[in-house]
Amino acid sequence: MRLVWSAAPGWTVVSAVMAIGQGLLPLLGLLLLKFIVNDVMKGITAPDKGASFRHILLLIIFAGVVGLVSAALKSLGTLTSQAMGQVVADYVSDIVHSKSIAVDLEYYENSRYYDVLHRAQQEAPTRPMSIVNDLTGLAQSVISLVGMASLLLTLNWIIGVIVIFVVLPGAVVRLRFSAQLYQWQRRRTMADRQSYYFHYLLTDGTKAKELRLFGLGELLRGWYRELRKVLRRERLTITLKRSLADLASGVGAVLAVFGTFLYIAWRTINGVLNVGQMMMYYGALQTALSSMQSLLGGLASLYEDNLFLTYFYEFMTLEPHLQSPPDPKPIPRPMREGVVFKEVTFQYPETARTALDKVSLEIKPGEVAALVGPNGSGKTTLVKLLCRLYDPHEGTITVDGIDIREFDPILLRKSMSVIFQDYSQYQLSARQNIWVGNIDLDQQGAAIEEAARDAGADEVIQGLRRGYDTMLGKWFAEGEELSIGEWQKVALARAFVRDAEILVFDEPTSALDPTSEWKAFEHIRALAKGRAVILISHRFSTVRMADRIHILEHGRIAESGSHDELMELDGRYARMYELQARAYRLDSELE
Numbered sequence: 095m096r097l098v099w100s101a102a103p104g105w106t107v108v109s110a111v112m113a114i115g116q117g118l119l120p121l122l123g124l125l126l127l128k129f130i131v132n133d134v135m136k137g138i139t140a141p142d143k144g145a146s147f148r149h150i151l152l153l154i155i156f157a158g159v160v161g162l163v164s165a166a167l168k169s170l171g172t173l174t175s176q177a178m179g180q181v182v183a184d185y186v187s188d189i190v191h192s193k194s195i196a197v198d199l200e201y202y203e204n205s206r207y208y209d210v211l212h213r214a215q216q217e218a219p220t221r222p223m224s225i226v227n228d229l230t231g232l233a234q235s236v237i238s239l240v241g242m243a244s245l246l247l248t249l250n251w252i253i254g255v256i257v258i259f260v261v262l263p264g265a266v267v268r269l270r271f272s273a274q275l276y277q278w279q280r281r282r283t284m285a286d287r288q289s290y291y292f293h294y295l296l297t298d299g300t301k302a303k304e305l306r307l308f309g310l311g312e313l314l315r316g317w318y319r320e321l322r323k324v325l326r327r328e329r330l331t332i333t334l335k336r337s338l339a340d341l342a343s344g345v346g347a348v349l350a351v352f353g354t355f356l357y358i359a360w361r362t363i364n365g366v367l368n369v370g371q372m373m374m375y376y377g378a379l380q381t382a383l384s385s386m387q388s389l390l391g392g393l394a395s396l397y398e399d400n401l402f403l404t405y406f407y408e409f410m411t412l413e414p415h416l417q418s419p420p421d422p423k424p425i426p427r428p429m430r431e432g433v434v435f436k437e438v439t440f441q442y443p444e445t446a447r448t449a450l451d452k453v454s455l456e457i458k459p460g461e462v463a464a465l466v467g468p469n470g471s472g473k474t475t476l477v478k479l480l481c482r483l484y485d486p487h488e489g490t491i492t493v494d495g496i497d498i499r500e501f502d503p504i505l506l507r508k509s510m511s512v513i514f515q516d517y518s519q520y521q522l523s524a525r526q527n528i529w530v531g532n533i534d535l536d537q538q539g540a541a542i543e544e545a546a547r548d549a550g551a552d553e554v555i556q557g558l559r560r561g562y563d564t565m566l567g568k569w570f571a572e573g574e575e576l577s578i579g580e581w582q583k584v585a586l587a588r589a590f591v592r593d594a595e596i597l598v599f600d601e602p603t604s605a606l607d608p609t610s611e612w613k614a615f616e617h618i619r620a621l622a623k624g625r626a627v628i629l630i631s632h633r634f635s636t637v638r639m640a641d642r643i644h645i646l647e648h649g650r651i652a653e654s655g656s657h658d659e660l661m662e663l664d665g666r667y668a669r670m671y672e673l674q675a676r677a678y679r680l681d682s683e684l685e
């Protein structure tokens with residue numbers, strides 16, 4: 095309720111007022127009905143039929159007005175509930191978004207947390223509104239029930255008790271099955287997510303190429319269908335059981351209404367009640383029963399919604415482990431001593447292998463350090479630790495002698511420029527694709543185009559239909575797709591535009607042609623003045639130009655030194671270098 099209130103206070107008040115109105119009107123309607131019927135009965139035998147009719151006319155007009163107000167409230171209720179629903183859903187989505195960006199990267203790399211995320215994103219936007227609807231329905235039922243119960247009490251108190259008992263079994267049924275459904279959904283989140291994944295593979299544009307080439311479409315379609323069938327069947331079994339139990343409890347309610355009707359008719363025949371009263375009591379009985387049913391039904395859905403909303407709260411309780419220190423130190427600017435990794439050991443959560451094992455290395459300002467090593471040797475992990483996406487288990491990483499845990503992680507990341515291998519291709523304009531690298535800059539400023547020129551992206555962008563204002567990618571109107579190498583140039587420009595002290599390029603030039611690569615590296619060299627640059631690459635033509643080269647193997651530093659030193663050492667580096675060089679020579683000989 096607090097959530098709904100903070101999202102839409104105005105609408106909440108409106109809907110409360112309307113619930114009261116809608117709860118009271120049926121009582122007024124029934125009283126009018128009693129008067130009308132009795133006046134009609136009297137009118138049949140009255141000498142002045144004109145006067146009787148005028149009286150009845152007034153009553154009917156009044157009843158008509160009540161009917162109109164009731165209809166108006168109903169339409170207004172639908173409007174309020176829809177408007178409120180949208181406001182609340184957007185509000186909750188906004189909270190989910192803010193939490194999604196605040197939690198650690200680790201949460202996205204762990205299937206258990208992904209389940210929490212998936213459930214919250216699925217249920218959170220609709221459940222709060224459903225709670226509001228339950229609550230307004232509940233208020234309305236309570237008000238109308240109190241009115242009807244007071245009417246019925248004047249008839250016979252036992253009827254009041256019957257009304258309550260007859261509805262209870264239905265409520266119990268709802269509660270039991272809500273809990274079952276909730277448990278089932280918790281258990282099956284992973285399967286549900288997997289079916290979403292197949293759907294994504296089948297419908298996402300970036301997967302379309304490989305899907306067609308490998309002929310995977312039908313296979314994935316089959317997997318999706320199978321998985322959905324199992325999930326559907328399991329869910330249906332629960333719903334079916336619930337419907338049967340619902341039916342059984344409904345039969346009891348119907349029997350009670352008609353039994354009581356019999357009693358009322360009996361009293362009327364015996365002259366204890368007049369016809370107007372009979373109709374009023376019968377109406378009251380029916381309204382009381384349906385209010386009671388919606389009251390208990392409402393309570394049950396409230397319970398259910400609350401149960402499902404626990405997903406949202408479960409998600410909201412995820413806390414980033416990587417806290418900012420209470421009194422963060424300022425990031426040294428300009429950097430004087432550089433970055434030092436000292437005996438850094440790290441293992442990803444819930445894995446057995448050590449990703450980094452006592453890694454020590456130093457990168458001075460103005461220096462380009464290259465990391466080389468086979469896949470999975472820990473190069474990217476090292477960068478992730480430097481950006482404080484994870485904390486090392488042992489050892490320290492310092493900038494100018496200060497442990498990076500003593501900085502505010504946001505400011506630390508702001509002082510770094512990193513492109514990972516799986517850099518993003520934003521479906522935004524070319525200009526925005528570069529500008530997001532430094533959103534403090536003016537989007538129209540010269541710095542954007544300058545960075546594009548340095549990265550070799552300017553030429554590509556100038557060739558597009560609308561230059562820098564062309565949408566990249568094919569998702570939106572008039573978008574233009576780039577080649578992988580061209581995207582990479584744009585990503586490089588994004589890294590260049592950032593005002594950073596530490597620059598990291600994780601295979602930045604893997605898709606570039608040799609000339610572009612050469613130019614890009616020239617610029618990286620120029621950027622390195624006063625800054626620390628880490629370069630990860632498999633191309634020795636690039637690597638050899640670094641000031642210092644570190645060879646990583648199984649998370650350990652195997653060799654370190656300049657190109658010449660390592661060649662002289664005649665170890666792993668020299669072997670790998672020779673291997674590539676030989677292949678090149680072979681190529682040129684063949685030519």
Ligand code: ADP
Nearest residue numbers: 203442445449468469470471472473474475476
């Ligand atoms: P490189 O960049 O050298 O190719 P990485 O640093 O990405 O290698 O990976 C080092 C090791 O850590 C690999 O064995 C890899 O399987 C493991 N690894 C990488 N990312 C994760 C992760 N998010 N969770 C668990 N293990 C991971």
